[in-house]
Amino acid sequence: MAATATSIRSSCHCGAITVTVPRLPEYINVCQCTICRRYGAAWGYYHPDEVKIETKPNAVTKQYVWGDGDLSFNFCDNCGCVCYWWPIQPPPTDGGEYQMGLNTNNVNPELLRFVDRKFEYSVLMSPLRSKDTAHPDDPAKY
Template sequence: MSGGALAGACHCGAVRLTIPRRPDYINDCNCSLCTKRGAIWAYFRPGEVQVEGTTHAYVRGDTPTPCLATHWCTACGCTTHWTPLLADLDRMGVNARLFDPEALAGIEIRAIDGRSWPV
């Protein structure tokens, strides 16, 4: 498979994301937010990801220091990505479910126990 850029979109197509390459791995986090949002995450530096379209963001209120804002399409509601809120966090998450499964075939999916993280 090619190492080139990949394009994905929410269900209605109003939000489009382009990532520079296939991710090295994908995280399937079981924390309360990720499971309810239905996302699995590929990570890139914010400058590497192109996001087009209008999203709405949510910041968890149950953590002492929120570290990210989760975004979704304002039209169809699909989770699209998360952006960092902390200056020292130099990555963002992209919902890998928005990309063609064949384009991501064979990439390791890591089960992450986010439910055990302190809030």
């Protein structure tokens, strides 16, 4: 994906990891699940094919995978910024949604000032496939 005038650039604090997407997100989700609220992340969603991820030489992207193991949270090993989450599972064959999450808190806030923010609480009650992998603070019913 080539950067254009409408592209949005996101980077970690030290600049080692840069993520570029083709447009503003439809909305920003301030997810309240057990991990996102701890990260303080505010997600914009994109199809993985639309996303360009670049790392500087010798930069290390670390991953954290939890719960159902469906996605990885990716962060800079140097400055610790959570940059994005990425789907681990292949795209659904039934035509369902396939997306990644860009942490919009790493984007120039002036670019996002007119993008609606949603605080997603319904995910709190969405159970994982197995209670065995749930976080102890998970209030979902199993």
